[in-house]
Amino acid sequence: MPPEQLRADDSVLVRWAQDGHSEAFEHLVRRHRVPVYRTALRLTGDAHTADDVTQDAFIAAWKSLQLFQAESSFATWLYRIVVNRARNTYRSRRDVPVEEVPVDGYHPGADTEAIAREGTDRVMSAIVELPFEQRAAFVLRLFEELPYEEIAQILSITPDAVRGRLHRARHQLAKTLGGER
Amino acid sequence: MTPPAPAGALPCGADLEELTAQVVERTAPIDPEHQAGCPYCRAAIAELSSLWSPVHALAEEEVTPPSELVNRVLDQIQELDYSGGRAVIAADGGDTAIAVRVVAVIARKAADGVNGTLLAMSRASAAVEVGAIGRSVVVRLDLIAALGVHLPSLSAQIRRAVQEHVAVLTGLSVVAVDVSVVEVAEGISGS
Numbered sequence: 001m002p003p004e005q006l007r008a009d010d011s012v013l014v015r016w017a018q019d020g021h022s023e024a025f026e027h028l029v030r031r032h033r034v035p036v037y038r039t040a041l042r043l044t045g046d047a048h049t050a051d052d053v054t055q056d057a058f059i060a061a062w063k064s065l066q067l068f069q070a071e072s073s074f075a076t077w078l079y080r081i082v083v084n085r086a087r088n089t090y091r092s093r094r095d096v097p098v099e100e101v102p103v104d105g106y107h108p109g110a111d112t113e114a115i116a117r118e119g120t121d122r123v124m125s126a127i128v129e130l131p132f133e134q135r136a137a138f139v140l141r142l143f144e145e146l147p148y149e150e151i152a153q154i155l156s157i158t159p160d161a162v163r164g165r166l167h168r169a170r171h172q173l174a175k176t177l178g179g180e181r
Numbered sequence: 182m183t184p185p186a187p188a189g190a191l192p193c194g195a196d197l198e199e200l201t202a203q204v205v206e207r208t209a210p211i212d213p214e215h216q217a218g219c220p221y222c223r224a225a226i227a228e229l230s231s232l233w234s235p236v237h238a239l240a241e242e243e244v245t246p247p248s249e250l251v252n253r254v255l256d257q258i259q260e261l262d263y264s265g266g267r268a269v270i271a272a273d274g275g276d277t278a279i280a281v282r283v284v285a286v287i288a289r290k291a292a293d294g295v296n297g298t299l300l301a302m303s304r305a306s307a308a309v310e311v312g313a314i315g316r317s318v319v320v321r322l323d324l325i326a327a328l329g330v331h332l333p334s335l336s337a338q339i340r341r342a343v344q345e346h347v348a349v350l351t352g353l354s355v356v357a358v359d360v361s362v363v364e365v366a367e368g369i370s371g372s
Contacts, residue, residue, distance in 0.1 A: 038244040041244055054250060058254045058258075059258065
């Protein structure tokens with residue numbers, strides 16, 4: 001595969017990979033390894049688990065590459081796989097139903113004072129304590145800086161539902177950190 | 182006398198939840214002109230920015246995946262290709278193993294080259310499946326055919342193209358090419 005092809009955009013590399021050029025997929029892995037690993041790390045809060053999730057995600061992408069039909073971008077598709085893998089890991093480790101906290105009585109600013117006093121490690125722990133669906137929306141928005149529409153595609157929900165989950169995540173995060181003062 | 186601001190709003194009427202979302206998600210203000218001149222908004226934004234700064238610091242943190250991660254992924258993919266099955270051509274100087282995935286790619290290209298077809302890439306299963314033992318391979322293809330095309334002739338054409346391509350490029354013996362026409366559609370080249 002000529003070097004100029006490796007500088008091609010994702011859709012070209014995906015087509016090459018679908019045609020059996022494994023070096024094209026290798027390049028896709030190298031290109032996306034940081035956002036995929038970062039997402040896995042922020043979703044799981046653990047480097048070892050993030051490593052496993054990242055590896056599983058790329059293997060799953062390879063296995064189903066022939067089914068990828070560019071209805072979304074390759075990156076969006078990959079994010080969806082990572083989130084699903086992380087969700088499965090979370091479910092297998094915490095066999096309890098995910099309960100979303102109601103937003104009544106939330107006063108932004110009141111509880112969030114504590115956040116400034118927390119180190120990033122504590123913030124990460126608080127994020128991992130969020131219900132998974134809130135956490136996924138928060139991580140994709142805050143750490144990956146994705147637009148609401150793309151997050152909606154990844155999580156198979158509407159942009160309004162993304163907005164709602166982010167709202168609850170902010171509330172829950174403030175509450176968790178604020179409650180420990 | 183100024184009426185009291187609604188709950189969750191600043192005295193200027195700005196929605197505190199919207200301001201929080203703006204600061205936490207670091208998005209552009211909805212009303213930049215107002216925010217730039219309003220002391221309530223400016224104070225709230227400054228306070229919120231300071232309060233949520235550890236979250237932003239975490240977002241700015243550089244994350245580096247383990248250096249050997251990519252190689253582990255690629256090694257697994259290679260193993261996977263072989264665990265899916267492979268055809269083997271034995272020779273005096275040594276064996277040549279060809280992963281079934283390679284045969285599938287060749288078969289797919291051959292089928293794609295026949296006018297009036299489109300591989301049916303369903304979400305449930307792959308459009309091309311290959312079974313291989315030794316030098317013998319069997320290929321199964323799911324196709325969408327152009328509406329109006331004579332299907333038995335189309336199948337025969339595809340069968341011939343797949344057999345020829347696989348045989349020429351791999352040296353393997355294509356025992357059978359099973360063709361399933363799963364759909365017909367207009368707008369495919371050849372219709």
